[in-house]
Amino acid sequence: MGSSIREQILNLLLKQGEATISGEEISRQLQCSRTAIWKHINELRKEGYQIEARPKSGYRLVYRPDRVAPEELKPFLQTKWVGQKVRYKRSVDSTQPLAHDWAKEGIEEGSLVITEEQIAGRGRMGRAWHSPPHSGIWMSLILRPPIPLAQASQLTLLTSVAITRAIRKETGLNVTIKWPNDLLIDGKKTCGILTELRGEQDQVHYVVQGIGINVNVTDSVWPEELKEIATSLAIEAGRTFERPPLIASILGEIEALYEGYLNHGFQPIRILWEEYAGMLGKTITARTAGGMVKGIATGLAESGALLVETGKGTEAVFSSDIQI
Structure with a gap:
């Protein structure tokens, strides 16, 4: 109250x-x-x-300080259910375990964990994610999609499309998607998405989508090894951005695309993803569990796998590190 x-x-x-x-x-x-x-x-x-x-x-x-607390977010939020329930912390190790705990307690779909700072933020494959205070969007969204486990990776692609649309609309920056979970500006990473789930017997119980976006992060706070590969919206635009309106825009796009996905399947998401992907038509190298795959990225399979045209034909890549 x-x-x-x-x-x-x-x-x-x-x-x-x-x-x-x-x-x-x-x-x-x-x-x-x-x-x-x-x-x-x-x-x-x-x-x-x-x-x-x-x-x-x-x-x-x-x-008025720059905060992403519920009282700052609510005035901008126009969703029906995504982000309507928010758990806010000033500083956490990572929003992911908090969201998992909340999901296990039975919290409704669309609930959001958000913070000003992650001390031990993490990305895909256990990598560290640098999340300095009051400068980015560090949040985890809980979804409960009625889909089989095999389709869960499609949600990462859906969310990457939603965030791309919101950032382009709110900032005018030409953000592009790199399969499977990164958003880039001029080849430098500005956003990462980490999708984790719990399920059994080929049915998803819940999904936690971790979203990390470098909004107003400056070069000076990054470790040296990140300066060549990472960027922020503020660095690219030459100005800072209010975070609550951007968060509200992202959540609105996620809600619209997710509802469309449940009603119409993955095909509309695939078309949008291919429109925003910055890697199609380029030669890529994929490090997979079965070895290296090198060829031209041509699009997405219905499953969400990346299609790569090699000298031996088209190969579907399901999980890997990609170099363009």
Whole structure:
């Protein structure tokens, strides 16, 4: 209940702009005591909000910190169910295990774990993911798709399309997709997707999709080995971006594509993925469990596997590291 009142107080202050709103008016609108309002305003101040209190006049929001807490996200969110329930932490080792725990408790589909900082963020194949505070989007989304285990990898491709569409719309940057789970700008990684699931007897119980996006990360915070291969939206655009509207846009795209996927299958996602892929028509090398596959990337199979034209014909690559 507390966070809900805090969200509503913040929304009222935001709507006022430069004007003040009295404690009495807030109390009337939210139907809670003046003491409760004072308590929640102090909590907002602890989170970095500067709220001016003028005698006989009321409260005014002077400064708003860059946060991805629910009270910042909700005003932008236009989804029906994705992101409507949020678990927010200032700092975590990784959002993935928290989302797994929540999913095992039976939380509904579309619930989101989000943080300002990951101390031990991880990517595909156990790699570390550098997640500095207040500079990116570090979140895990819980889905419960009624699909067989064999189709679960399609969700990574769906999410990569959704994020690409949102970033292009919100920033104008030419983001492209690299199979299976990376988004690139001019060959440098700006986003990674980690799909983990639990299931049995060929049925998915739940999926946790970890999404890491370098939004306002600067070169100065990265280890040297990342500077040549990673970038951020701010570096590429030459300006910073508000994270809550971008998150809301991403969640909206995921909801729309996911509902379409459940109703119409993978084919529409495949068409969109091939439109946004920056690697089709290029020579790639895939390191698979069965050895190296070298050839020209031509598209996606219905399963979501990458199709590679080699000297011996077309080969489907299901899981590998790709070099372009």
